[in-house]
Amino acid sequence: LREKFGLQDSIKFLFAKPGLDGILEPTFEGDAKGFMHNANICFSHPWMAKLYNSVDVHINSSSGESFGLPILESLSCGIPNIGPNFGAVPELILGTGGGIVAKIKNTIMTPLLSEISYVEEEDLAEGINMFYKDKDLRIKMSKNAVENTKFYDWKEVSKMWIALTEKVKQDKLVCNYNTGILGV
Numbered sequence: 001l002r003e004k005f006g007l008q009d010s011i012k013f014l015f016a017k018p019g020l021d022g023i024l025e026p027t028f029e030g031d032a033k034g035f036m037h038n039a040n041i042c043f044s045h046p047w048m049a050k051l052y053n054s055v056d057v058h059i060n061s062s063s064g065e066s067f068g069l070p071i072l073e074s075l076s077c078g079i080p081n082i083g084p085n086f087g088a089v090p091e092l093i094l095g096t097g098g099g100i101v102a103k104i105k106n107t108i109m110t111p112l113l114s115e116i117s118y119v120e121e122e123d124l125a126e127g128i129n130m131f132y133k134d135k136d137l138r139i140k141m142s143k144n145a146v147e148n149t150k151f152y153d154w155k156e157v158s159k160m161w162i163a164l165t166e167k168v169k170q171d172k173l174v175c176n177y178n179t180g181i182l183g184v
Contacts, residue, residue, distance in 0.1 A: 001121055010132075014051070016043075026051055052077040056138060057131045060084070061102070061119045068092050075099070076149040080141035082127040086117040098145025100127050 002011045015034035019025040026043055027034040043051070052058065058074035060083040065071075067088045071081050075092065081099030083089040086107065093099040105120040131138055150156075 001125055005125055007128075048073060049077055052079050055079060057082060057099075057128065059124070059128065060089070061124055063116045063118055064114065065089055072149060072152055075145035076152075078142040078146045080131060080138050080145065082124060082131070084117060084119045086115070096145050096148035098141050098148065100130070102127055 002008055012028040012030070013036075015027045015029050015031060015036060016024045017027045017031060017033040017035065024043065026047055052074045055074075056079075058071065058079045058081045060068065060071055060081065062084065065084070065087045068083065071083055071089060071092050075081055075096055075098045081093045083093050083099065083101055085101040085104050090101050093101055102124040103120040104117045107115050107117040109115055
């Protein structure tokens, strides 16, 4: 898509390279010391914040996403998002008012009973184009994202999990995956 729409100068893919201290740091394609980024390579929190804040829009076109932590991280940095319309992604992006979702062109079920969904490339490209043409929209969605991701603060989420486990413990509920909500 990058080449098809002539965006080689605007879109760069993330690479990694060893820093002076030996710890991996992010770089972009074209760096002679860089190598392709692997999703299993973890950069430090400060590096991740710098990365997110170096872009105008975070684009996630993943074909399989359980929760979408990179989406939440970028939203909390005030970066508008474009992501696929499946899994938790719409809830994160649309629920925060921090971006738009791209249509899905097809979904397949794997033998392991997990879904793989493929984003519609043209819809994704239209979303990218919309954000680049409308700076006011990016600013509005940036403000929405920062404000509404506070709900996902670990301190708040952990309180909800503790409350749920205490309720289960007090009520002596038995987990049954055939009934109830979340098997409870």
